[in-house]
Amino acid sequence: MNSEELQPVGWLSEVVLEGSDQPVRVVLDGREGNRVFVRQADPEDGDDPPRVPLYPGDELIVMQALTHVSHHITPDVGRTDDLLFTTRIVPVRREPGRVFARSLRRNELDQGTRVHVRPGDEVTFEVGAVVAELDAIDDSEQEATVGYAPLTPVLWTWLQLGTGRSEATVRYLLAAARRLDTAARLLGDVGELRATLKQKDLSGPALRRALFGLIGTVERAVIALGRSIDMVTRARSLIGITVPVPTNITNSIQAVSEIRNAYEHIEDRALGGRCSLTSYRCSAR
Secondary structure (H helix, E strand, C coil): CCCCCCCCCEEECEEECCCCCCEEEEEEEEEECCEEEEEECCHHHCCCCCCEEECCCCEEEECEEECEEEEECCCCCCCCCCEEEEEEEEEEEEECCEEEEEECCCCCCCCCCCEEECCCCEEECCCCCCCCCHHHHHHHHHHCCCCCCCHHHHHHHHHCCCCCCCHHHHHHHHHHHHHHHHHHHHHHHHHHHHHHHCCCCCCHHHHHHHHHHHHHHHHHHHHHHHHHHHHHHHHHHHHCCCCCCCHHHHCCHHHHHHHHHHHHCHHHHHCCCEECCCCCCEECC
């Protein structure tokens, strides 16, 4: 090769990936003969990484950058409805034809490094390299939600991990979670309706719509909350849960139960009946 052939015919700093119209910065990953492998620049490469020299006859190959691995409940490739959750992955080491990776642990500093794969490479996760952390799943659900993050979806995901659980226990836990989520959603609606009622100069019809909507929403929220508390407090005897119930819940049981019972038997009160709030017995006068 003479001196002229050693001179680059061009310098490459960016490429446009298939399916995108925005260029991304690339850096040289390596050469095999006239095959030039470039990868997308990671934060560790700095703000102004070196450009890639291209020589006559070079074949440019852009590597694939992987950021996450997804966990599914079916083996069907291409499905999205079976997705449980995703986990951020980072590179560990590279061997000829193989790239080793692992999952990033919760609260571990994410430096933005991705797993870069050449065509034909096999991505390998060694035993223990991928860890599903319940708190991390909880975090991702919270990040995807504005305000209150529903408990049922994340609990359902937790319960898909591992084996040996009683189906009856799973159904009980999910039912309790749904009731808690319903109570939380309704209590949020209560706050919005109360704010509406505080508006000045409401007309009579608008005032009544907000007022009766508030009363009905409070009724449904209290009933859902009361039923949720029942399930939580009875979980020890019914499904063997050993986690103690927080005192702020146990201290509220009686008050919530009385309000709930009053709402649930409101038709008897409307007809002039008497209702025992603690025994659920009602009778006409």
